[in-house]
Each structure stands twice: as C-alpha cells, then as structure tokens.
Amino acid sequence: MSQTEALQSLLNAVAAGEVNPEVALEKLKHFAFEPVGDFAKVDHHRSLRTGFPETIWGPGKTPEQIAAIMEVMRDRNPVVMATRIDPAVSDQLQEKVIGLRYYPTARICAISPITIEPQYPGTIGILSAGTADLPVAEEAAVTAELSGFRVQRLWDVGVAGIHRLLSNRHVLESANVLIVVAGMEGALPSVVAGLADCPVIAVPTSVGYGASFGGLAPLLTMLNSCAAGVGVVNIDNGFGAAILAGQILRTAYKLQ
Template identity: 80%
Template sequence: MSTPEALRQLLNAVAQGKVSPDTALEKLKYFDFEPVEEFAKIDHHRALRTGFPEAIWGPGKTPEQIAQIMQTMRQRSRVVMATRIEPAVYDQVRSLVPDAVYYPMARICAIAPLTLTPVHPGTITLLSAGTADLPVAEEAAITAELAGFQVQRLWDVGVAGIHRLLNNRHFVQTADVLIVVAGMEGALPSVVAGLADCPVIAVPTSVGYGASFDGLAALLTMLNSCAAGIGVVNIDNGFGAAVLAGQILRTASRITVESTPPKGVP
C-alpha cells in the first residue's frame, strides 16, 4: 500500500463493491509515510491509527532537521510538536519556521493555532510535588493541550507540606484522570491515589539528592505503591503521561457513546 497504483486499486475495489469501506479504512491506516531526505520518515497516519499524531523527539537532531520535519508534517497536521527543545535550538528552528511557538518551561516547540480549544471531553488534572518538577509537569500539560484536551494544573503540593494538597482536595475529587509528577522519594502519587476515584498516572522525575539516583528512587516508590489504580511511566516522561491520560479519556468517551442505547430503547 505504498504506491499510487496500489491506492488506485483499493479505491476501485471500493467503488465496485469488492471491498467494504470499513476494510478499506483498515488498510489505509497503515498506508502513508513520507520521507524527509534520507534522515526521517514521517508517519502521517499515526493519528488515524492511534488517535495521536507523531511527535518529534528533539535531542539528537539538528535544528535544520527538526525544521524540515516540522514543515513536512504541517502539510497534513493541524498541530506539529517537537519535544525537549532547548532555547538555543528553538532560536535556530524559528529562523527556518517563523511561526513556530515555544513553551520554555515544557521545552516544547510547536506549530499550532493561536488559541488551543479542547475538542475532547473530560479534563486532565495535573499535580506536581514541587516547583523543580515543573518542566516535566508542563511537558505533560502542554502536550495534552496541544492534543485537544482540557487541562487544570495544581503545582507544589508535595507531601512535605501535605496540607497544601488537602486544602485543594476538590482538584482530586473532581478529576477525570490525574497525572501526578514527583521527584525525591516520589510519595505524592500514593497519597493522591488514596483520595481519588479516577485513574492516576504517576511520573517520577530526576529531581533529588544523590540517593535518588536521578529518579530511580521515585520510580521504585511509585511502582511499589500500596494504593491501587496507579500506572507509572518512565522517569521524566511527561509526554508519555499526557498521551496515556488522553487515551483513557478518549476510550471512556467511546465506550460511553457505544453503550448508549438509541432513543426509545430501554
């Protein structure tokens, strides 16, 4: 399915009734990728398959490569996002992509509408244990907003001053899905999961003194949590946490729609 002729044959088969539209859709989900010179192949149909478009991992790529990939992706996508972009790299990317915007705390460079309007139901609520965790927390928040989700933030509510969290219990009690970001010993997700009736996604960060082992201590704490209902992503992986939270909300919405009986049916 990688040539115009193959696509033409598929469309003719649909027109002739030999292939159903649903079967054709399944085939097209794996149809399209586009090379960018010899260093990248853009997966344009990832959003069709998974619900989320491909994102650009910034480290290891030159600013010129990032800019070329973004310019190629923008032809098919409403939003194009590159992660882990340092300010100096962004300056060079912007010289090639003038309308690229930058979210400095999240270290995300994007081509996106000026106003990000949520298009999916539900709210992703983000909590951070400390101010030092904000780069990872904001990476999750901006990723979710660029993907079309409503986001609410509650920062610096770690267990060292637990009253800060308890005074904001409504954030936890009204959440549809929670992302909890913490470094040091990583205890905050366990506390939050004991208060929440929704999924909790725990994100360990590499914040902490020497024995935190660059986030390994927080990761192990979260994996060993005594509270149920916690999923754990990799160290500093705010992007992955946002995608998982979005998948949870999208799946919940789909199940709700599919299980709703037609009007007049009990």
C-alpha cells in the same frame, strides 16, 4: 485538516470525478509515510491508528532536520510538536519555521492554532510535588493541551507540606484522570490515589539528592505503591503520561 478528514476529502473528490485516480494514487504514495531527506520518514498515518500524530523527539537532531520534518508534517496535521527543545535550538528554529511557538518550561516547540478547543469531554488534572518538577509537569500539561484535552494544573503540593494538597481537594474531585509528577522519594502519587476516584498516572522525576539515583528511588516507590489504581511511566516522561491520559479519556468517550 486531520488525517481522517484529508483521506475522506480525497476519496470524495475521486468519487465526484474532481480528482482522477492517477493523481489520487500519487497523493496516497505519501499518505502512510513520507521520506524527509535521507534522515527521516514521517508517519502520516499515526493519527489514524492511535488518535495522536507523530511527535518529534528533539535531542540528537539538528535544527535543520527538525525544521524539515516540521515543514513536511504541517500540511497534514493541525498540530506539529517537537519535545525537549533547548532555548538555543528554539531560537534557530524560529528563524526557519513560520508560526512556531515555544513553551520554555515544557521545552516544547509547536506549530498550532493560537487557541485549541478541547475535543473530548473530561479534565486531566496535573499535579507537581515541587517547583523543580515543573519542567516535566509542564511537558505533560502542554502536550495534553496541544492534543486537545482540558487541563487543570496544581503545582508545589508535595507531601512535605501535605496541607497544600488537602486544601485543593477540589482539583482531585473535578479531574477524570490525574497525572502526578514527583521526585525525591516519590510519595505524592500514593497519597493522591488514596484520595481520588479516577486513574492516577505517576511520573517520577530525576529531581533529588544522591540516593534518589537519578529518579530510580521515586520510580520504585511509585511501582510499589500500596494505593490501588496507580500506573507509572518512565522517569521524566511527562509526554508519555499526557498521551496515556488522553487515551484513557478517548476510550471513555468511545464507550459512552
């Protein structure tokens, strides 16, 4: 049950006399946020404000802390997600959290239904320049799918073999938002934006030789793109790109 549905259900129960105001008040105390031990405060209202529930950032947290936060969130959200989870941490979480699924390439752990139907019309196309960019690209893809959006993947279509991209023009033409993930010199988003008629979200990765400066070179290339309609997120931020793409589709849906 979503936060909106849970709040509506509680208000309906009070109006019908099934729940007295005192009980409802106790429930509402933790409706906005809820303490988890002495180390976290879960923002239960985030999905009401932004359309997306809070996501757990894995690095810096112990498996015990991540598991405790997930257990608090699971009753209030249809999907609970933790990002940047290494396999060793995932193994420990599997022992603590029932029904946890792990996406190894994306490094995401999630409590979610086996199948998630898209909640909004439209398609997010996600392209990666090279195979080494796949962890960031898959982070974007899995995040978008868990958030209820339709995703189409197109991997290893970098500019060093531009014919691979050009032979898959149908992916560009069928997408409503494109996420383009690239390291090295980061040229792929500019090429894609010159061919596509939809917003392009560029994601620089830290993949590259010494002069790529851990992703700064592709970041600057993307920021200086001569193609119009390119927005850029932070280095290796596949999660942020997916949420931005989702906001674009949700806004388009509301404007219909």
